[in-house]
Amino acid sequence: xxxxxxxxxxxxxxxxxxxxxxxxxxxxxxxxxxxxxxxxxxxxxxxxxxxxxxxxxxxxxxxxxxxxxxxxxxxxxxxxxxxxxxxxxxxxxxxxxxxxxxxxxxxxxxxxxx
Amino acid sequence: xxxxxxxxxxxxxxxxxxxxxxxxxxxxxxxxxxxxxxxxxxxxxxxxxxxxxxxxxxxxxxxxxxxxxxxxxxxxxxxxxxxxxxxxxxxxxxxxxxxxxxxxxxxxxxxxx
Numbered sequence: 190x191x192x193x194x195x196x197x198x199x200x201x202x203x204x205x206x207x208x209x210x211x212x213x214x215x216x217x218x219x220x221x222x223x224x225x226x227x228x229x230x231x232x233x234x235x236x237x238x239x240x241x242x243x244x245x246x247x248x249x250x251x252x253x254x255x256x257x258x259x260x261x262x263x264x265x266x267x268x269x270x271x272x273x274x275x276x277x278x279x280x281x282x283x284x285x286x287x288x289x290x291x292x293x294x295x296x297x298x299x300x301x302x303x
Numbered sequence: 304x305x306x307x308x309x310x311x312x313x314x315x316x317x318x319x320x321x322x323x324x325x326x327x328x329x330x331x332x333x334x335x336x337x338x339x340x341x342x343x344x345x346x347x348x349x350x351x352x353x354x355x356x357x358x359x360x361x362x363x364x365x366x367x368x369x370x371x372x373x374x375x376x377x378x379x380x381x382x383x384x385x386x387x388x389x390x391x392x393x394x395x396x397x398x399x400x401x402x403x404x405x406x407x408x409x410x411x412x413x414x415x416x
Contacts, residue, residue, distance in 0.1 A: 193346075195346075229390050231392065231406035231407065231408055231409060232347070232392075232406060234404070277346075279346050279347065286402045288335055288396050288398065288402060289335050289354045289396070290396070291349060291352060292349075292404060294339075294348070294349075295346050296345055296346040297346040299344070
């Protein structure tokens with residue numbers, strides 16, 4: 190019954206070594222989001238896709254990229270992880286982007302940078 | 304801009320106590336409002352929502368009423384359990400060219416047996 194799936198749940202990488210996090214959804218939602226969350230702070234939106242349209246937040250570092258090859262999958266690429274990128278990364282989806290569309294979150298991937 | 308303010312935590316309660324977590328918001332118009340719960344090491348789970356004034360969202364014994372007069376959406380539960388220990392986030396949908404969630408800072412709840 191899992192609706193938003195994230196793999197892996199835990200990822201360890203080395204400083205500067207590229208890493209890719211994966212998200213898939215069975216909801217057939219149009220919008221997919223990536224958030225970064227540190228130490229139970231509020232999630233911080235990095236970017237989102239509405240279908241194939243990519244929307245980057247103004248303060249998202251260039252080190253973070255994303256791909257959405259099809260409706261079901263979305264990837265977060267961190268090109269050169271720094272120690273400050275250690276965090277929980279949350280994927281979310283919504284049917285659309287209106288004033289009432291609910292976002293559904295995956296379980297998250299906890300990234301450790303050594 | 305739009306914002307959400309939650310009470311500081313942690314909130315520590317004994318099992319079966321009454322819970323209130325305050326949430327107030329500042330927004331243009333009447334945004335949809337949400338409560339999400341995050342258990343340790345997990346993602347956010349939608350707990351309840353309300354999309355218009357005076358709506359009451361409810362789920363798993365939790366309730367919150369959309370009060371436009373006081374711009375509030377306080378979360379309540381009549382009798383908490385140890386399993387309710389988690390971080391609770393209040394959120395609204397904000398519009399500034401596109402619709403986005405604005406989250407509060409979260410309130411950690413600890414329930415003691």
